[in-house]
Amino acid sequence: MLKFFRKTRLRLLSENQPAGRTGRFTKYLVYAFGEITLVVIGILIALQINNWNEWKKDRNDEQIILKSLRKEFQDNQIGVQDVLLRYRRRFQGIDSLMLLIGQRRISEIELEDIRSIRTLFTHYTWNPEMSTIEGLLSSGQIAVLQNKELEHMILTWTALIDDFREDDAKVVEISNQWVPYLSKVIPLYDVFSNPKTSGEQRRLDLRKSDHRIDKSQIHSLTNEVAFFNLLGQRRWWMDIKVLNAEEIDQHITRVLELIDSEIDK
Numbered sequence: 001m002l003k004f005f006r007k008t009r010l011r012l013l014s015e016n017q018p019a020g021r022t023g024r025f026t027k028y029l030v031y032a033f034g035e036i037t038l039v040v041i042g043i044l045i046a047l048q049i050n051n052w053n054e055w056k057k058d059r060n061d062e063q064i065i066l067k068s069l070r071k072e073f074q075d076n077q078i079g080v081q082d083v084l085l086r087y088r089r090r091f092q093g094i095d096s097l098m099l100l101i102g103q104r105r106i107s108e109i110e111l112e113d114i115r116s117i118r119t120l121f122t123h124y125t126w127n128p129e130m131s132t133i134e135g136l137l138s139s140g141q142i143a144v145l146q147n148k149e150l151e152h153m154i155l156t157w158t159a160l161i162d163d164f165r166e167d168d169a170k171v172v173e174i175s176n177q178w179v180p181y182l183s184k185v186i187p188l189y190d191v192f193s194n195p196k197t198s199g200e201q202r203r204l205d206l207r208k209s210d211h212r213i214d215k216s217q218i219h220s221l222t223n224e225v226a227f228f229n230l231l232g233q234r235r236w237w238m239d240i241k242v243l244n245a246e247e248i249d250q251h252i253t254r255v256l257e258l259i260d261s262e263i264d265k
Contacts, residue, residue: 062144063263065136069154070259072132077252083126084245091238098231101222123175125168126245128161150258153251160251164244171237178230 133154136142145151221227 058144061141062146065141065144066259066263068132070256072129073252073255076128077249079126079128080245080248080252083124084242084249086124087238087242087245091235091242094231094235094238098235101228123171133157147258147262150255150262153255153258157251160248164248167240167244171241174233174237181226181230
């Protein structure tokens with residue numbers, strides 16, 4: 001195309017040659033101006049082609065990133081929904097036990113209710129997969145994403161997980177208070193034993209031992225103010241963990257909606 005412009009310009013110059021020194025100078029100016037114009041046009045075209053190539057590369061990279069993000073968030077949603085179910089069950093179990101104690105219905109509390117106490121000093125946690133997001137943030141490739149809402153959701157994801165982990169650490173700290181307290185109040189064999197285990201794991205039989213929980217010990221334990229207070233503390237933190245997990249689940253749902261709207265667009 002530049003050759004065409006140059007030939008056309010030369011032809012016009014040869015057809016309209018001015019006479020004398022002034023004419024030659026004018027011809028030179030026209031020639032120089034034409035050369036400059038051609039160079040500028042060439043640069044602009046080259047920049048446009050380069051920009052288009054870069055844009056195309058970015059869109060290809062974006063699709064790869066989006067598909068990787070979708071897989072990571074789908075896996076994380078499975079994980080957080082599983083932990084959310086466990087949190088809700090523990091919250092409901094603590095709630096039911098506190099209700100029986102609060103209403104003085106101690107006689108209705110069975111050994112299984114006490115066995116469920118082991119959930120008070122154990123904590124089920126969840127470690128989300130973060131490799132794709134951490135790679136995006138460290139490399140700066142997050143700038144490739146065109147959807148600004150999606151970019152914002154990914155940037156706030158790490159803060160959301162940090163809050164979740166901080167609360168997790170607090171729950172573990174609270175859980176660690178239970179064993180020292182209970183070990184002074186009741187035998188813990190029945191608390192730790194699991195009736196679903198079989199074989200060699202069940203060969204320790206303490207049915208005739210003094211180290212088993214009986215009804216009087218259950219009633220004594222549930223009348224302890226410290227026991228009720230610890231239950232209330234655990235209930236409060238499990239409520240927070242349920243809210244944490246629900247917020248994360250909703251966040252993931254929105255992220256996946258945005259990703260699906262951008263894939264193969």
